[in-house]
Amino acid sequence: MMTRIADNIGRLIEELPPGVTMVAVTKTRSPEEVMEAYYAGLRIFGENRVQELTAKKNILPADISWHLIGHLQSNKVRQAVSGASMIESVDSLRLLRMIDAEALAQGKVVDCLLQIHIASEETKSGFTAVEAAETDWGGIAASLKAVRLCGVMGMATFTDDMNQVRSEFRMLAGVFSRLQETHFSKSGHFREISMGMSGDWRIAVEEGSTMIRVGTLIFGERIKK
Ligand SMILES: *Cc1c(COP(=O)(O)O)cnc(C)c1O
Secondary structure, eight states, X not given: OOOHHHHHHHHHHHHSOTTOEEEEEOTTOOHHHHHHHHXXXXXXXXXXXXXXXXXXXXXXXTTXXXXXXXXXXXXXXXXXXXXXXXXXXXXXXXXXXXXXXXHHHHTOOEEEEEEBOOSSSSSSOSBOHHHHHHSOHHHHHHHOSSEEEEEEEOOOOSSSOHHHHHHHHHHHHHHHHHHHXXXXXXXXXXXXXXXXXXXXXXXXXXXXXXXEEESHHHHOOOOOO
């Protein structure tokens, strides 16, 4: 029997162009709900809090890749590095260096995305487009020992104005292209543009997203705590 979650995933996969990765955002969802998505074939799950990521990772199958997609505090870097295969929300150079040192100490390699602030709201964190353009990423990447810089991540403004959302995604894709050409043209890893959520993933894909992060469309509305 197809469950509702499996059904939702099936419909999304049918519509998603090949080459675009789907991260199922499991924050607030029970392990049982996550397992329904797992049985439907998904293996990449996103959490925005480190504790919740760790708790789920500890009890769910080992072949799941966990992405951290929320702001990471420095006192949780150790746990994040231990649990996440990708940290999508790197929003400062200080944090990037802490992740690198911790990954080196743990003897692992962590994939990271640079979070770029593209929304008009102050509340979303990340490098500004100007900061991103003025930073010597090539030099930084060369100094990293256990972090692989794999691309950029961003969240559009929470608005019904889809023209605004589209122009923000376009800006993020532009930031990605500039960094790729300027600093990472010889890196095979710098290739991800993580953008698009339940309400705007189609626009994100049209604007070049390689990775969408979808929760509500798979699991239903989250119950606000
Ligand atoms: C919650 C969350 C999502 C998914 O949001 P939905 O609207 O439920 O798809 C995507 N990205 C981040 C960073 C989130 O915190």
